[in-house]
Every structure is written in structure tokens, then in C-alpha cells.
Amino acid sequence: ETGVTQTPRHLVMGMTNKKSLKCEQHLGHNAMYWYKQSAKKPLELMFVYNFKEQTENNSVPSRFSPECPNSSHLFLHLHTLQPEDSALYLCASSQDIRGGSGSGELFFGEGSRLTVL
């Protein structure tokens, strides 16, 4: 199995739908991240979880709701999205370095391409 797996790879949804993106990592990491990648914009950090605890919420609208049931799984629940939310959503994992050791480089999944109609 690959290190970080994201499903689905492609998702089309209407503005009133509810859907979820799933991320699973097989690297033994204890930190997981959601990033948003829009055309012609830098990668935007959305959420960070360390040991299942949310440690960063980068002012993300409440229509995006993350869930981290354990250190290997991360979800992004989507509800009443807007067309401008169409983007590539990237999940990543790393070792937790808040204790001061290691560089904590990110390992990314291949992304979920979301289109909101």
C-alpha cells in the first residue's frame, strides 16, 4: 500500500450536497494535515492534527469540518459548499515534531479533485 491514500480522487457535488473526503496513512506518523490547492494560488494550510488533536485551524469556513478518529485516518466533511471551493484537496502526514526533534517533512497523498457546481 502507498504511504498516504486519498479517496475519492475526483468528486463532483452540488452546493446542497454533503460529502466526505478520506485520507489514510500507512507510515506510522502522528500528525496529519489538510491543504487546499487552487489554481494560481499558493497551497493553503487548512487543518493540522497531532495525535488526533486539532492543533491548527487556519480560519477555515465551517462548511468544512475535519475529523481525525485516530492517527492513521483523517476526514474532511463537506456541506453546502460554494463554487469557489472547487480545488485539489491534499492530505499529508508527518512525524509530530513539537517535542523538538526531526524536521517533520510532509508526505502527501495524490489529492482529491473537488468540483462544486
Place this chain on the structure above:
Amino acid sequence: AQSVTQLGSHVSVSEGALVLLRCNYSSSVPPYLFWYVQYPNQGLQLLLKYTSAATLVKGINGFEAEFKKSETSFHLTKPSAHMSDAAEYFCAVRGLGSSASKIIFGSGTRLSIRP
């Protein structure tokens, strides 16, 4: 707050020519620095990282980067470009202390290779 600036959103070089992608960081303390590559319809892959062990860092696919504190730079180079190097390249920084939980990315540089 930590940040990185990538100069040039698009760089085009001939096959066999030198590749130079520029990155400057803002930090009063040498942070952790990274270069990632993204091929079309894929996630990001780590090319190399700076962790203060050595100022010249070698990565995969023949790429290397040099950390220069005096210039707050971490430019990515490759002596001879291959067609397969065409991709988007991102410089990134991880902060220290209270900023350690997040990695911030630059806006990216798209590298094109001319035959």
C-alpha cells in the same frame, strides 16, 4: 510569521541547461527548509530538505540546494535539465517553537524544458 518567496512563477530552460529556481525565506532563526515537486495530477513529493546539518543539500533526481544564511536563500539547482524535470516546484518552511506544527509553502515555480 514564517514565509517563503519564490521568484518567478515560470522558468523555461533548454534540455541540458542549468536549472536554477529561487527561494528566499523570512526568519530570524534558521528554520527547516524544503523543496517539493508536483507532477500533473499528483501530490507533492519531497526533493530535499535543509536541517542545519550541512549548507549544501543533495536531493533526488540530481537536484541540490544551498542554504545561505546571509542571503536568507535556499535556491534549487540542477546542472543539466531533463525533459522529465518539467513540473511545478515548491519551496517550503517549517517554523520553530509555537510555529512548529505547520509547513508554509511558496507560490510555486513551473519549470518547462525546451527540447
